[in-house]
Amino acid sequence: MTQDVELARRPLPVIIALSAAVSCFLVWLIYFKGRVAEPAWVGALPACNALFNSLSAICLVCGYVQIRRGNRLVHMRFMLSATVFSTLFLASYITYHFFHGDTHFPGHGWIRPVYFFILISHIGLSIVALPLILATLWYALRSQFRFHRRVARWTFPVWLYVSVTGVLVFAILRAYTT
Numbered sequence: 001m002t003q004d005v006e007l008a009r010r011p012l013p014v015i016i017a018l019s020a021a022v023s024c025f026l027v028w029l030i031y032f033k034g035r036v037a038e039p040a041w042v043g044a045l046p047a048c049n050a051l052f053n054s055l056s057a058i059c060l061v062c063g064y065v066q067i068r069r070g071n072r073l074v075h076m077r078f079m080l081s082a083t084v085f086s087t088l089f090l091a092s093y094i095t096y097h098f099f100h101g102d103t104h105f106p107g108h109g110w111i112r113p114v115y116f117f118i119l120i121s122h123i124g125l126s127i128v129a130l131p132l133i134l135a136t137l138w139y140a141l142r143s144q145f146r147f148h149r150r151v152a153r154w155t156f157p158v159w160l161y162v163s164v165t166g167v168l169v170f171a172i173l174r175a176y177t178t
């Protein structure tokens with residue numbers, strides 16, 4: 001194995017352990033912790049989550065367009081902005097589920113399988129997205145661009161799918177619960 005590859009593999013155990021810990025925490029928070037008395041402002045958080053996901057998706061697309069045009073600095077700025085918006089989303093999502101727990105979907109008929117397909121693929125890919133994002137950022141910030149590019153080609157579509165489906169889940173839930 002070349003020294004390059006060995007160096008690139010070094011952070012992976014930490015990245016994977018950290019991502020697994022975050023995923024386990026979220027499963028506990030949403031499905032096992034149970035609800036606590038909910039202040040009124042918590043009702044506004046799902047809309048904030050959708051906003052952060054939309055902004056993240058927009059930054060991802062802009063960042064991708066910029067790197068295809070060879071604009072590395074603007075690419076970096078958009079991708080770091082996408083990271084900030086996704087971090088804000090995660091903070092807002094954790095706060096919401098701290099109070100709210102699991103969300104019941106009341107829809108019936110054709111929308112039910114559509115909703116659950118989107119939701120399950122969204123959750124499944126968000127578990128994969130976290131280590132991909134961390135590895136992509138790590139390689140970029142260490143100027144290991146050969147590895148950055150290799151991982152980023154997976155990170156970009158997975159992250160974009162997770163952001164866009166996050167907004168879709170919110171929109172469908174809103175349409176069926178109000």
Ligand code: HEM
Pocket residue numbers: 064067068072075076079080083133136137140141145146148149152153155156
């Ligand atoms: C986690 C967020 C990021 C994602 C999803 C991402 C995504 C990508 C993708 C998909 C490519 C390959 C484009 C192609 O097909 O040619 C790429 C290349 C590149 N990215 Fe990022 N990027 C991210 C963050 C960054 C950051 C923070 C920097 C700067 C420090 C950066 C610098 C670069 C450079 C210089 C290339 C060109 C590499 C080469 O062609 O050898 N990226 N990025």
